[in-house]
Amino acid sequence: MELGVIVSLKVARLFCLAFLFLCLVLNLPLFSPDLRPGFWMAAAGSTSVSGSFPPKTRPLVIAIVPKSLDNPVFVDSMETAMSTAKELGVKLEWVAPFKVDPDLQVKIIEGLIWRKVDGIAISTSDPEKIRKVIDKAVEAGIKVATIDADCPESQRLFYCGTDNYKAGWACGEAMVKIVTERGLADKRLKTAILTGGIEAHNLNERIRGFKEAVAGKLDLEYVALLACDDDTTTGAKVVEAYIKEHPETDLFYFSGGWAFFGPTESMPLYQEWCNNGGIAVSMDTFYSVLQAAKKGFAQALVGQDFRKMGELTVKYLVDAINGLPVPMEYIDTGLELADESNFDLLLSQKKPWEMK
Amino acid sequence: MKLSKTVFTGFQNRLVNTFKLRSLRSKFMLSFVFLSTIPLVILAIFSYGVYHDILQQNIQSYTSEVIDRVDRNLEIYLSDLERILELRNDYYNLQFIKLSLAGDVEGNRKFIFRLWENLNNIRNFKTELRDVSITTIGGVTVGCYGVTHTDLAQNVLFQTLANRTAKDDSIAIWGPHPDWLGGPVFSVGKAIHGDYDNFLGMMSIDVDVELLERICGNIRLGKTGYIMLLDEENRIIYHPNRELIGKGIGALLGEASLADWQQDFTTKRRLGNQIVRVKTFAPANWKIIGLSNRFELATEMQKITGLSLTIILSTILVLTLMAVYFAHLLTNPLKELQQSMRHASEDLNTNVEIHTMDEIGELSETFNQMLARIRQLMKQSLQEQEKLRRAEMKALQEQIKPHFIYNTLDLIIGLLETNKNEDVINTVEALGAFFRTSLSQGQELITIREEAEHVRNYLYIQRRRHGDKYDYAIEIEERLLNKKTIKLILQPLVENAIYHGVRELETPGGLILIKGFLLEPANTICFQVIDNGAGMEPAKMEEINRCLRESGTGQRYFGLSNVNERIRLAFGPEYGLALSPTPGGGVTATIKLPVVEGKG
DSSP: OOOHHHHHHHHHHHHHHHHHHHHHHHHHHHHOOGOOOOOHHHHHTTTOSSSSOSSSOOOOEEEESSSOOOOGGGGGHHHHHHHHHHHHTOOOEEOSSOOOOHHHHHHHHHHHHHTSSSEEEEEEEEOOHHHHHHHHHTTTTEEEEEEEOOOTOOOSSOOOOOOOOHHHHHHHHHHHHHHHTTTTTTTTTEEEESSOOOOOHHHHHHHHHHHHBBBBEEEEEEEEEOOTOHHHHHHHHHHHHHHHOTTOOOOEEEESSSSGGGGGGOHHHHHHHHHHOEEEEEEOOHHOOOOOOHHHOSSSSEEEEEEHHHHHHHHHHHHHTTTTSSOSSSSOEEEEEEEETTTHHHHOOOOOOOOO | OHHHHHHHHHHHHHHHHHHTSEEEEEHHHHHHHHHHHHHHHHHHHHHHHHHHHHHHHHHHHHHHHHHHHHHHHHHHHHHHHHHGGGGGOOOOHHHHHHHHHHOOTTTHHHHHHHHEEEEEHHHSSSTTEEEEEEEESSSSSTTTTTTEOOOOGGGGHHHHHTTTTTTTTEEEEEEEEEEESSSSSEEEEEEEOOSSOOOEEEEEEEEHHHHHHHHHHHHTTTTTTEEEEEEEESSSSEOGGGTTTTSSTTHOGGGGGGGGGGSSEEEEEEEEEEEEEEETTTTEEEEEEEEHHHHHHHHHHHHHHHHHHHHHHHHHHHHHHOOOOHHHHHHHHHHHHHHHHHHHHHHHHHOOOHHHHHHEHHHHHHHHHHHHHHHHHHHHHHHHHHHHHHHHHHHHHHHHHHHHHHHHHHHHOOOOOOOTEEEEEHHHHHHHHHHHHHHGGGOOEEHHHHHHHHHHHHHHHHHHHHHHGEEEEEOGGGTTTEEEEEESSSHHHHHHHHHHHHHHOOSSSEEEEEEEEEEETTEEEEEEEEOOOSSSOOOHHHHHHHHHHSSTTOSSSHHHHHHHHHHHHHHTTTTTEEEEETTSSSSSEEEEOOOOOOOO
């Protein structure tokens, strides 16, 4: 009996001490605000990402980082991603530099790492620069995927988007078909290419696919590789300027449809070039690109499924965060082929962006 | 009054003794230096005090001015941001908020895209803007970097605005905090209200704290003074030393200083006195603090002191040199004058050669005039004395004549009465010769030969009168006969020898011996009239000699005094007449004369 009392007294004392210690630990920051880490430490180190963020009593947060905000191709993806996130009960953040800026994209990803979001999906604008920060995020315990533009050799979990090599190959095949139909297959043809960023892996893959598809079938002389940094206005301007200087160009390959996202009235020389027999094949089958193609700005289009990209990226990322397996590392969202035969049909199925 | 006079005199004496102020030059130099230096020192002391006060006031007013400028810059910047925030009620913003709150993702497509463009354009207006965003009460934020989710409970700015009434439309400021990229920013925001004044969210601008560095960083208060900023919790939000950012002000200035933040104050610190001035930046309730180091003031004052001392010492040096120069300029003529006067005291025929145009020049001129006057007066005096001497000589000679004439005439009368015609003739001849010599055509000096002849004639006449009671002899060295002497000096002595000497003898046998010889070593002619007569009482002789030494003592011993006076008048006081007893009885009268060469 006596022993039982002593034991219960000791247990009570231990409990009290543990309680007091807990109270002390919890209240310590309140008594000494100056000793709190957080911003002040971060401020002293300028843009350091060390420090703490509020504890995770919140729902899962995933962030998708496209190449830029001003590129409307991602709008479809954003919409489906947000809807999917809402369905899954996670919070989705859509963050990126306004214009393509690999360095700023790195900073944004670092900010997400500092905030300890649960998952990040990145459309890589420059694999060399992004690779390190992807690895850093992965090391910080964040699930990282790539969307639209992959970052090979990084520690990303999976890539969700178009098989860009295949897309380029499809463009090449379409070009071979049109050139052959016009009886120019045995002629040496001057070919210009428009791309977004010179370093963009997905675009380079498309160009590679294109070139390999036409190799041996057409005799193309690649006379120019123009870049517009995914900017629609720049795209149209660069093409117009090039055609003005080199109207003798025979073919144009657009690895993205930037030049046709805006009003085509700004490209009269290009239009004249097309009317004089210029042949163009372009990626993307957005409403505005289809409209341009119907006007004769391109003879064939190869589209991507951005809606599917947004949807699948969020779904598999959340699965990965929740510990579920991702079916494959390379999630192909498929291609959409368009030419004069189905321009009207596709136009009837799609809607304009109506962003301005 | 007396005491002060005594003290002053004592001080003056002490000053004179200490600095050996015996010359006019040193007095002048010391006075000049003193009079020049004292005002300078007084001026320096007063200037130091005044400059110190002015410098301190300037530091304080400059600090206040700088603080005001920082305050104004912050206000201007804030007013710019406030103007930007007026875009919060833009149609696109409101539509985005409404559709976002309604969960219409597809409907928000074009608004989101438009907002990204607008917000990025706004951000590009100013380099310090990190983000411009719209946050809904649903926690969705659309900003320059896309769409994010905000933990509203953690967002101080949002909470501040949410807790305000719709009427309070002012801006709210959230002090430095990390933005969603982790960088330090401070945020400025305004509430967005719906159609029914319902709070829908806020528009906010994140400003990089680098702005504070830009506004305050380049400001220096003196060499080490600076500006710092505190947030409303008295934490440092800007300090030139970045390591101090985020720390409490107490760590820097001491907890005691926090008690009096509302007023400017001064506090002492380890590294010297610091002048601390504080102003509250009202919109954010931040404090702008200017710290300037009073130690620098002291350093500045040390410089001033050093400069003042250098100037004073240099001035004293220059003044001393000037004093030396001026003293030299002023006293040199005086010295020359002094030397000239000293010279003039020995030789009146000198003149002072100072030709300055000042008082000393005038003094020299006057002195020269005075010397000229003295010379004139002396010349005049000499001439008058000469005249007087001649007059006296004449008068003395005149005195002799009646005396002798009476006696000789008495003799001739006696001879005539006794019919001694031969004797009368001889006597008259002797008398004639006697008078010729006496007159000497008015000459003062005659030859000794003539003088001897004269006394011989006289003795002849007297011997005729007195019979053979005595005899006489004249023994004068031949070489002296042509020398000159004043006339009629032996006759009175012979007369005395007769009347007071040999005539008094009871028996015949008296002898009068007249000797003339040259005293070689002294080059002096000596005449002696020696008698062996009745002699003289030593006391009387002494009295006569005293009378002779003290010439001009009266009419006593007329004959002897006459001779003595004349000799002295003619040749000076070292010559003259003295009596002495003749050994064996009688009196010897000795005359000393200078050797005066006769003409031819």
